[in-house]
Amino acid sequence: MRRTDREVKDAEGILQIIESCKVCRIGMMDGEKIYIVPVNFGYIYEDEKLVLYFHGAREGKKLELIQKNPAVGIELDGVHELVTGKTACEYSYHYASLVGNGRAQIVTEPEEKLMALALIMKHQTGKEFEELEKNPKLGQAVGIIRVEAGEFTCKRHGAV
DSSP states (O other): OOOGEEOOHHHHHHOOOOOHHHHEEEEEETEEEEEEEEEOOOEEETEEEEEEEEESSSHHHHHHHHHHEEEEEEEEEEEEEEEOOSSSSGGGEEEEEEEEEEEEEEEEHHHHHHHHHHHHHHHHHHHOOTTTHTTHHHHHHHHEEEEEEEEEEEEEEOOO
16 A cells, blocks of 8 residues: 555544545456456454344345355445545545455345345344344345455544
8 A cells, every 4th residue: 555644544533534434436356357346245353253134035146246256345435525636737636445355146035135135234234124034025025145255454534
């Protein structure tokens, strides 16, 4: 990382950045090209390990590409704010971001799917949804992708 003065390494700061972001871009290899998709997510961050969960259709391009090659890139960004200046060179931009890579897998176990849906809904809405625990059919209706981040860095410019 070139701007180490903006790097965030402490767990509290990393959690603040993740919480401030609602969309993750996941990049997958599609032959010679990269396929990038923005998706809503939920997460677990414990003991400096990050696991992201995404939901979507039970079939489609994302799932096909992950089955061929589970290596993925991830990117989160948020807290966007233009900082004005008197001249063009004095302008800046506040942000918070997380960039990394990891391995994706398609979740098939019903309990983990329901847990992932609960995490996604909690992160996106701030609310707990009891029906996710009481209705296992909800997990059957969607596809779930789990990404274990192998490595990632966080960076911020300005306040989160």
